[in-house]
Amino acid sequence: MESFYDTIKDLDWEEIRDSIYSKTRLDVEKALNAKNPSIEDFKALVSPAAKDYLEPMARMSRDITQRRFGKTIQFYVPLYLSNECSNHCIYCGFNHNNDIERITLNDEEILAEIKVIKSMNMDNVLLLTGEHPRHAGIDYIENAVKLCRPYFSTINLEVYPMSVEEYERLFKAGVNSVYVYQETYHEAVYKHYHPKGMKSRYQHRLETQERLAQAGAHRVGFGALIGLEDWRTEMVFMAMHLRFMTKNYWRTKYAVAFPRMRPAAGGYQPNVIMSDKEFAQTIWAYRIFDNDIEISMTTRESRDMRNHFVSLGITSMSAGSKTDPGGYSKVEEELEQFIINDNRNEVEMEAMVRSQGYDVVYKDWDKILN
Numbered sequence: 001m002e003s004f005y006d007t008i009k010d011l012d013w014e015e016i017r018d019s020i021y022s023k024t025r026l027d028v029e030k031a032l033n034a035k036n037p038s039i040e041d042f043k044a045l046v047s048p049a050a051k052d053y054l055e056p057m058a059r060m061s062r063d064i065t066q067r068r069f070g071k072t073i074q075f076y077v078p079l080y081l082s083n084e085c086s087n088h089c090i091y092c093g094f095n096h097n098n099d100i101e102r103i104t105l106n107d108e109e110i111l112a113e114i115k116v117i118k119s120m121n122m123d124n125v126l127l128l129t130g131e132h133p134r135h136a137g138i139d140y141i142e143n144a145v146k147l148c149r150p151y152f153s154t155i156n157l158e159v160y161p162m163s164v165e166e167y168e169r170l171f172k173a174g175v176n177s178v179y180v181y182q183e184t185y186h187e188a189v190y191k192h193y194h195p196k197g198m199k200s201r202y203q204h205r206l207e208t209q210e211r212l213a214q215a216g217a218h219r220v221g222f223g224a225l226i227g228l229e230d231w232r233t234e235m236v237f238m239a240m241h242l243r244f245m246t247k248n249y250w251r252t253k254y255a256v257a258f259p260r261m262r263p264a265a266g267g268y269q270p271n272v273i274m275s276d277k278e279f280a281q282t283i284w285a286y287r288i289f290d291n292d293i294e295i296s297m298t299t300r301e302s303r304d305m306r307n308h309f310v311s312l313g314i315t316s317m318s319a320g321s322k323t324d325p326g327g328y329s330k331v332e333e334e335l336e337q338f339i340i341n342d343n344r345n346e347v348e349m350e351a352m353v354r355s356q357g358y359d360v361v362y363k364d365w366d367k368i369l370n
């Protein structure tokens with residue numbers, strides 16, 4: 001079978017970009033009425049022409065999400081295990097060249113983090129590492145999963161791309177979902193952002209979702225980092241990726257996220273800004289394009305944005321997050337991967353969600369019932 005890379009390798013970034021920017025109001029209206037929106041429809045929904053249709057898009061997104069997921073928001077908590085990284089992503093505070101203190105939590109430290117997280121009532125954990133197979137490779141990650149297993153009903157990962165066999169090992173150890181961010185789908189400039197290290201291999205990273213599905217993943221996540229290249233074009237490539245996966249690997253569930261770049265150690269400034277309205281437009285475009293997709297919103301977003309979106313299309317949120325290894329169980333916080341924009345703890349977050357008539361879901365029943 002052709003891989004996703006084979007299906008997009010000859011596409012021209014600029015041509016796709018032009019085709020998005022040339023969409024008209026008529027194209028947007030057609031997309032809003034489509035039973036099964038196509039990639040051309042998605043282009044119209046993220047195009048500048050859709051900016052006059054944000055209200056109907058918001059309504060559709062809210063209604064579809066309530067029908068498909070009920071009035072619920074899933075809470076998860078990130079647990080950063082290591083900030084060691086052998087990659088050189090020029091926009092990241094954990095970049096190999098950045099002079100920060102490197103930490104990889106040992107068993108005792110991981111258990112100390114788990115203890116604090118459990119006291120927050122959390123049952124759905126996202127384990128994250130930088131990408132350093134020597135300091136935080138498959139054996140280390142598998143061990144961390146086993147330490148978490150007795151305490152959490154759902155364990156998700158955001159770690160370096162692996163082989164099918166390695167993923168099979170991790171699923172056996174108890175992993176439910178894996179998220180891998182392509183960062184940019186623009187192959188010609190990918191190397192500029194990722195000059196060295198294993199992350200510099202565009203195709204290998206792009207095909208990770210396929211390896212995950214082949215290994216039997218329950219849920220697979222996609223993402224592009226907003227701030228590098230034209231966000232509309234990124235979103236269209238990601239929608240093509242999603243469509244490819246749902247067509248060829250339909251047993252797997254999918255989730256998307258589009259983190260907007262935040263200030264980080266190293267001081268990289270975004271090339272591209274996505275406004276709050278454009279961020280909203282993107283969430284609504286994805287919800288209309290794929291009714292089943294899970295959409296998460298992290299603490300990179302402001303308190304106002306997170307309050308506002310509870311009822312408008314997202315399905316999960318992180319709460320009470322720390323983005324530095326050991327951040328839950330120690331006092332100082334100086335090694336964050338990015339600076340958090342919403343500092344509310346899980347109790348305040350739950351009160352906010354409930355005040356809007358929504359329930360907070362701590363357990364991932366979807367996985368348990370499967």
Ligand code: SF4
Pocket residue numbers: 085086087088089092093094095096129130131199
């Ligand atoms: S983005 Fe990830 S892979 Fe790149 S330097 Fe940061 S932690 Fe490492």
